[in-house]
Amino acid sequence: MGPYTVERLIGQGGFAWVFAARNDTTQPVALKILRPRYSGDKQFESRFRNESNVASELRHPNIVQILDVGQDGDITYFAMDLYPDSLASRLQRDGPLPEADLLRTAAEVGGALAFAHERGIIHRDIKVDNILYRADGGAVVTDFGIARAVSGYASATGVNMMIGTPHYVSPEQAQGRPLDGRSDLYALGVTLYKAATGELPFRSTDWFELARMHVEDTPEAPRARRPEISRRFERIILKCLAKHPDDRYASAAEFVNEVRDMGNKAKKTEQFGAIVISEKTQPPPPVRRTPVWMLLAGAVIVVALVAAAVVVLAKR
Numbered sequence: 001m002g003p004y005t006v007e008r009l010i011g012q013g014g015f016a017w018v019f020a021a022r023n024d025t026t027q028p029v030a031l032k033i034l035r036p037r038y039s040g041d042k043q044f045e046s047r048f049r050n051e052s053n054v055a056s057e058l059r060h061p062n063i064v065q066i067l068d069v070g071q072d073g074d075i076t077y078f079a080m081d082l083y084p085d086s087l088a089s090r091l092q093r094d095g096p097l098p099e100a101d102l103l104r105t106a107a108e109v110g111g112a113l114a115f116a117h118e119r120g121i122i123h124r125d126i127k128v129d130n131i132l133y134r135a136d137g138g139a140v141v142t143d144f145g146i147a148r149a150v151s152g153y154a155s156a157t158g159v160n161m162m163i164g165t166p167h168y169v170s171p172e173q174a175q176g177r178p179l180d181g182r183s184d185l186y187a188l189g190v191t192l193y194k195a196a197t198g199e200l201p202f203r204s205t206d207w208f209e210l211a212r213m214h215v216e217d218t219p220e221a222p223r224a225r226r227p228e229i230s231r232r233f234e235r236i237i238l239k240c241l242a243k244h245p246d247d248r249y250a251s252a253a254e255f256v257n258e259v260r261d262m263g264n265k266a267k268k269t270e271q272f273g274a275i276v277i278s279e280k281t282q283p284p285p286p287v288r289r290t291p292v293w294m295l296l297a298g299a300v301i302v303v304a305l306v307a308a309a310v311v312v313l314a315k316r
């Protein structure tokens, strides 16, 4: 495929396959290859390239960098850095994540969204499969702009296609209303709900029913599904899941501030806890007993002082 040697299939989504590959300098990359049905379609391709170009201008440590968009015969592909893990795989492998890990991921994904939103770009497809992890545990968001290319194509051509699943769809998205960055915060709320409890807030095999649930139903409290979740983190998740965008965080930046503040307080509590524990485990300090001779000497001095005072007063 172009200058790349394809090694293995990592996964597939609605309109593409993702392969692990190497470039000619043997650097590992992930190759996203459009399914042939879309590769041959000029409309789709140009939208796809257009959005990839917009997305490739988003340079941020928590956004996947597109390295190259190319063509091999009829096949359109793009190359990006290859990541060893994703939130979807972690959940499948280890179950719900510890809260400290979730806070870090939430702050990093929120930071990526704030950066994109400030530049007028909405992700539209935040979900566990689109959050990848670097080897150092840092989270990176992938597929910026792709959802826009797909939905633009669908409305321009009338082709009935839906990206991903409707499990993360915001109420305004489900109703075809205009979107802003707060729609991504809703999808991030669904993502964090799943990462914290292991389950999606709404489940149904009927996609229309799912969309209705996102518009009308109140999600079950995360702590009802997993009591280990803290009250404050539960509040953060539920605020993202508010039906009306005005009831969510006003911006991704505001969300990040809240999550960071919670992370800092949690760290302080941990440190405070550590001090208390270490005090408890240390042997008690030896009790200092005052030697008897010191007590006697003290008594003699007091008596002498009182006697001196009596003498002085008597002379007056």
Ligand SMILES: Nc1ncnc2c1ncn2[C@@H]1O[C@H](COP(=O)(O)OP(=O)(O)OP(=O)(O)O)[C@@H](O)[C@H]1O
Binding pocket: 010, 011, 012, 013, 014, 015, 016, 017, 018, 030, 064, 080, 081, 082, 083, 084, 085, 086, 088, 125, 129, 130, 132, 142, 143, 163, 164, 165
């Ligand atoms: N750069 C990458 N490094 C490692 N894994 C990746 C990379 N990009 C994508 N993946 C993984 O490959 C799989 C397929 O990704 P893809 O984006 O095609 O589908 P998706 O995100 O599951 O759904 P959608 O069709 O909505 O995009 C996902 O499981 C994703 O986590």
Ligand SMILES: [Mg+2]
Binding pocket: 013, 129, 130, 142, 143
């Ligand atoms: Mg994806």
